[in-house]
Amino acid sequence: MATSLVSQSGTLQKYFSLDQKGSIIAEYIWIDSDGGTRSKSRTLPEKEYKPEELPTWNFDGSSTSQAPGDNSDVYLKPVAVFADPIRLGKNILVLAECWDADGTPNKYNYRHETAKLMEAHAAHEPWFGLEQEYTLLDLNDRPFGWPQNGFPAPQGPYYCGVGAGKVVQRDIVEAHYRACLYAGIKISGTNAEVMPAQWEFQVGPCVGIEMGDHLWMARFLLHRIAEDFGVKVSVHPKPIPGDWNGAGLHSNFSTKEMREDGGMKAIEAAIAKLSTRHKEHIAVYGEDNEKRLTGRHETGAIDQFSYGVANRGASIRIPRECAAKGSGYFEDRRPASNADPYQITGIIMETCFGPV
Numbered sequence: 001m002a003t004s005l006v007s008q009s010g011t012l013q014k015y016f017s018l019d020q021k022g023s024i025i026a027e028y029i030w031i032d033s034d035g036g037t038r039s040k041s042r043t044l045p046e047k048e049y050k051p052e053e054l055p056t057w058n059f060d061g062s063s064t065s066q067a068p069g070d071n072s073d074v075y076l077k078p079v080a081v082f083a084d085p086i087r088l089g090k091n092i093l094v095l096a097e098c099w100d101a102d103g104t105p106n107k108y109n110y111r112h113e114t115a116k117l118m119e120a121h122a123a124h125e126p127w128f129g130l131e132q133e134y135t136l137l138d139l140n141d142r143p144f145g146w147p148q149n150g151f152p153a154p155q156g157p158y159y160c161g162v163g164a165g166k167v168v169q170r171d172i173v174e175a176h177y178r179a180c181l182y183a184g185i186k187i188s189g190t191n192a193e194v195m196p197a198q199w200e201f202q203v204g205p206c207v208g209i210e211m212g213d214h215l216w217m218a219r220f221l222l223h224r225i226a227e228d229f230g231v232k233v234s235v236h237p238k239p240i241p242g243d244w245n246g247a248g249l250h251s252n253f254s255t256k257e258m259r260e261d262g263g264m265k266a267i268e269a270a271i272a273k274l275s276t277r278h279k280e281h282i283a284v285y286g287e288d289n290e291k292r293l294t295g296r297h298e299t300g301a302i303d304q305f306s307y308g309v310a311n312r313g314a315s316i317r318i319p320r321e322c323a324a325k326g327s328g329y330f331e332d333r334r335p336a337s338n339a340d341p342y343q344i345t346g347i348i349m350e351t352c353f354g355p356v
Contacts, residue, residue: 024090026049033108056077056078067106079096080213084183093217093220114343121349124255130202131248133193134233135198137239141232142240145168151242158198166192169197177190185221186204186210187203194244237286245292245298248292251344251345258330270330284347285344300313300334314333
């Protein structure tokens with residue numbers, strides 16, 4: 001049986017409130033070879049830290065499939081700092097890039113190249129927003145709220161639903177929302193999705209590389225908070241078989257030119273470029289995405305590129321209000337929920353503005 005966050009925090013509160021004697025705890029967080037997050041803690045002198053002021057650290061990459069056993073040290077270079085909503089006080093969360101001993105980015109470090117693209121094309125003032133869908137599972141990998149044998153009623157009452165029998169585990173969702181706000185993550189909303197136990201949160205708008213940093217930290221906190229409840233988080237696009245929408249990581253994208261009067265021309269020009277590199281985008285838009293992009297359930301077919309105004313069955317959707325106003329942004333609906341946000345935002349920039 002899962003232990004509630006309330007009972008755990010009540011038992012441990014006397015420890016959480018102890019004086020740390022001039023020290024803080026920095027939780028270093030990185031992305032592993034499977035697209036998950038890992039973390040470990042270290043003690044630092046109490047002060048306000050910028051990423052460049054934090055020490056480089058290391059971990060055993062052979063234990064995370066990020067390095068061979070005979071050359072296992074992988075270095076952690078801090079790139080972003082957030083307030084820690086778990087430990088509170090002046091403790092911090094540190095997002096770090098992974099680097100190999102020879103001074104090159106680790107093969108699973110997708111942030112480094114994307115950061116260069118964002119810097120090279122910064123004059124376009126790229127804004128991103130990502131919509132992260134996920135499913136909450138018990139320790140037997142069964143979605144919460146589902147019958148022990150069989151499936152729940154067809155989708156319909158669950159999307160943005162309220163009430164028992166329609167939504168489950170709202171306490172985790174609420175805890176995560178507040179934790180993100182405390183941390184300084186640019187979380188912009190949340191809602192129940194079309195399948196029981198499936199939820200979504202949105203992060204953004206963020207400028208440039210900040211998008212990937214904030215989305216990864218929000219993912220870390222979701223897993224960390226669900227851990228306290230004895231709940232697993234799945235970002236697999238189809239965590240359970242059945243006639244359900246697959247989970248996505250929809251990407252909203254806008255540039256200075258798109259937001260100006262007459263920006264629809266810039267939007268259409270970008271979409272035209274995206275249409276020429278559909279296969280390249282699909283290649284980095286998440287594993288098992290073919291199980292989701294079937295052309296059904298408000299998805300485009302994985303082997304076809306399409307776009308349209310207010311069309312959730314297209315690869316690219318132009319919101320109706322943007323089409324009416326003649327400026328704004330577009331939504332790339334192709335990325336799966338397990339895709340890497342650095343790869344998503346990086347290839348969009350590369351396709352629209354060219355490589356570095």
